[in-house]
Amino acid sequence: VLLAGADLNLAFGRRYGLVGRNGLGKTTLLKMIASRSLRIPSHISILHVEQEVAGDETPALQSVLECDTTRESLLREERDLTAKVNAGRGEGTEGARLSEIYAKLEEIEADKAPARASVILAGLGFNAKMQQQTTKEFSGGWRMRLALARALFARLVHLHPSDLTALSFPLEPTNMLDVRAILWLETYLQTWQSTILVVSHDRNFLNAVATDIIHLHSQRLDMYRGDFENFMKIKEERLKNQQREYEAQQQYREHIQVFIDRFRYNANRASQVQSKLKLLEKLPELKPVDKESEVIMKFPDGFEKFSPPILQLDEVDFYYDANHYIFRSLSVSADLESRICVVGENGAGKSTMLKILMGELAPVSGIRHAHRYL
Secondary structure, eight states: OOOSSOOOOOOTTOEEEEEOOTTSSHHHHHHHHHTTOSOOOTTOOEEEEOSOOOOSSOBHHHHHHTTOHHHHHHHHHHHHHHHHHHTTOOOSOHHHHHHHHHHHHHHTTGGGHHHHHHHHHHHTTOOHHHHTSBGGGSOHHHHHHHHHHHHHHHHHHTOOTTOEEEEOOSSOHHHHSOHHHHHHHHHHHHTOSSEEEEEOOOHHHHHHHOSEEEEEETTEEEEEESOHHHHHHHHHHHHHHHHHHHHHHHHHHHHHHHHHHHHTTOGGGHHHHHHHHHHHHHSOOOOOOOOOOOOOOOOOSSOOOOOSOSEEEEEEEEEEETTEEEEEEEEEEEOTTOOOOOOOOTTSSHHHHHHHHTTSSOOSEEEEEEOTTO
C-alpha cells in the first residue's frame, strides 16, 4: 500500500514540490494523476513530463511545434486542400474552407508559434543549429530536454485558468540541465500561471521554484507552506512536538495504569478504578515519530591495496559515427584514492567515457587498462 487515507488538495497558481524517500511512490502518484486514475475534475487538463523524446527524423523545433495539435491539424488540412485545388481536383468548396482555416490560424497566432517554441528551446540550451537537428542525433539527456520543452510549449498552447500541470522527471531536472538552463527553467516556472506538481530531491531547485512542499511518508501526504528550507524547519519542529506529546502521554498512561493495577481488587476503590479505565479508553492514540531509515555505506577495512592505476585510458579515440569523434587522445586514470566527478554538457560523452572505463564499449584506438582483480 503506497497511500492510506491520504488527501491531496492543490490550489490554482501554487507550485508544489513532492518530496520523500525513493521507493515510496512519488512517481507512481504522478502517473496516477496523469492517467486520471484518481478523481480529477474533467475540466482540468494535465501535462506530464515523464520520458525522453523518441529519436527519429523529426527536427527538434518541429518536435516541439507538433505539441500544438490544433495548429498542426489546420496546417495539414490547408496543405491538402491547396494541393487538391492546384491539381485541378477541387469540388468548389475548398475556397470557403481555406478561408476558415486561415482565419483560425490567424486567431491562434500560428505564425508566432515557431518563435515561441524557439525561445523555450534556446532557454534549455538548444542553439539555432541544434533546433534544426533531428531528434535521433541527440543524446538521452538532450532528448529529455526536448520532452520538457514540449510540455512547456504545450502549456502555452493550451492555456486555461484551471490547468494543472504535473511535471515529473525520471531523473532530476538538474541532472539533465546545465547551470544556465537550470536558472532559466527556475525563472520560467516562477512565472507559471497555473499549478505545478514536480518531483525533485534537489533542494536548491525546490527553494527557487516551490511555494509549497508535499511530504510523502508513512503512507500519507503532509502539506507545508513555503520552500524546501522552510519545510525542513517546520518538519523538524513537528517531529519534536509529536515525540514530546507521545512521551508525555505514555508517562500519563503508565501513571494511570499503576493506579489501576494497585487498586484493581480493592472494593473501596472500585469506582475510581473504573473511572481510570474509561479515561484510558478515551485517550487518543498517539504514535511515536516514524523515523526515516538511514542508508549507511560501509567499506571493508584491511583489504589488499592494489597498485595504481586501477583504471586507465591512454590516448583513447572513440566515435559512434566516423565523421564525428566523441574523444580524441583521451587520457584518464583512477587509483584507490581517486574521487572523480565527471561534468560536461549533455552529449559531450560523459556516459560514453564511463562505459569505456567499465569495458562496456571498446575504444576505436588507444588503450584501456583495468586492474586484474576488477
